[in-house]
Amino acid sequence: DTEVTQTPKHLVMGMTNKKSLKCEQHMGHRAMYWYKQKAKKPPELMFVYSYEKLSINESVPSRFSPECPNSSLLNLHLHALQPEDSALYLCASSQGTHYEQYFGPGTRLTVT
Amino acid sequence: GESVGLHLPTLSVQEGDNSIINCAYSNSASDYFIWYKQESGKGPQFIIDIRSNMDKRQGQRVTVLLNKTVKHLSLQIAATQPGDSAVYFCADLGVTSGTYKYIFGTGTRLKVLA
Numbered sequence: 001d002t003e004v005t006q007t008p009k010h011l012v013m014g015m016t017n018k019k020s021l022k023c024e025q026h027m028g029h030r031a032m033y034w035y036k037q038k039a040k041k042p043p044e045l046m047f048v049y050s051y052e053k054l055s056i057n058e059s060v061p062s063r064f065s066p067e068c069p070n071s072s073l074l075n076l077h078l079h080a081l082q083p084e085d086s087a088l089y090l091c092a093s094s095q096g097t098h099y100e101q102y103f104g105p106g107t108r109l110t111v112t
Numbered sequence: 113g114e115s116v117g118l119h120l121p122t123l124s125v126q127e128g129d130n131s132i133i134n135c136a137y138s139n140s141a142s143d144y145f146i147w148y149k150q151e152s153g154k155g156p157q158f159i160i161d162i163r164s165n166m167d168k169r170q171g172q173r174v175t176v177l178l179n180k181t182v183k184h185l186s187l188q189i190a191a192t193q194p195g196d197s198a199v200y201f202c203a204d205l206g207v208t209s210g211t212y213k214y215i216f217g218t219g220t221r222l223k224v225l226a
Contacts, residue, residue: 004155040120042201042216043156056211090155097212098144098163098205103155 004104006091012110015081021107023074023091032074033101034066035090043090049074081111120199122221131189135202135217140183142206146214147176147187151198159187159200189222197224 004025013019023032031050035043048056049068057066063085065077074091088108092101125131137145143164148156162169162176162185169176175188185202202217 040219042219044216045213048213056213092155100146100158100161101156101214102158103148105153105155 004091004093004102006089006104006107008107009105010108010110012112013078013081014112015083017081018077018079020078021076021089021091021109023076023104024072025093025102026072027093027095027102028071029093029095029102030071031094031096032068033092033094034074034076035092035103037088037090037106047076078109081109083111086110120219120221122223124223124225125192126225127192127194129192131187131192131196131222133187133189133200133220133222135185135187135220137183137185137202137204137215137217139204139206139208139215140180142204142215144205145176145178145185146203146205147174147185148201148203148216149196149198150201150219156201192222192224194224194226197222 007022033048034046036046037043045058046060047066052068052071063080067075086109088106090106091104094101146161147159149159150156160171160174160176162178167178173190177186189196199219199221201219203214205212205214
């Protein structure tokens with residue numbers, strides 16, 4: 001199984017809402033990632049978890065809060081987002097730092 | 113890779129021709145490189161990778177060339193097919209402030225003409 005799954009596929013939320021994005025992989029990968037991708041732009045790294053510990057936070061605003069409950073799951077909790085946060089949020093996993101990343105299909109987020 | 117400009121470069125090729133997509137990277141300490149394909153509405157999909165101790169690697173219909181001297185990476189697709197139409201990103205893995213992370217290039221849209 002080389003699949004990374006993400007839910008939901010689409011999410012529309014108001015600026016006062018709280019929501020969560022979920023990501024799951026069953027490849028035994030110990031590194032998991034959140035990326036943000038705007039239209040016609042490359043993915044931008046947000047967070048990296050390595051062995052369930054946060055190893056990289058790319059100066060992401062605190063309205064985005066990542067969580068890694070176990071080695072297969074990665075969540076991104078959203079609160080008080082801004083319209084400019086609307087984007088495709090991609091989750092990825094890899095065996096380690098010098099291995100290819102497997103991406104999920106993404107969650108298309110719209111903040112109204 | 114490096115993100116420059118606001119427009120996505122586009123390469124149009126005839127079906128059956130070979131395609132060459134180029135990428136420049138900026139971190140001379142980068143030691144691992146990946147090419148991804150991203151189709152509309154999907155996440156990036158791994159195509160091929162290359163480590164810095166190599167200058168060429170071949171896969172099925174794809175070849176990646178690495179020129180560390182000029183910090184340049186290219187992806188060659190042989191006998192381009194309509195299913196190859198997508199946006200292609202290079203990504204390089206380098207150390208910044210003691211931490212390994214991937215930096216994605218701007219991306220190139222490949223359009224295959226029938």
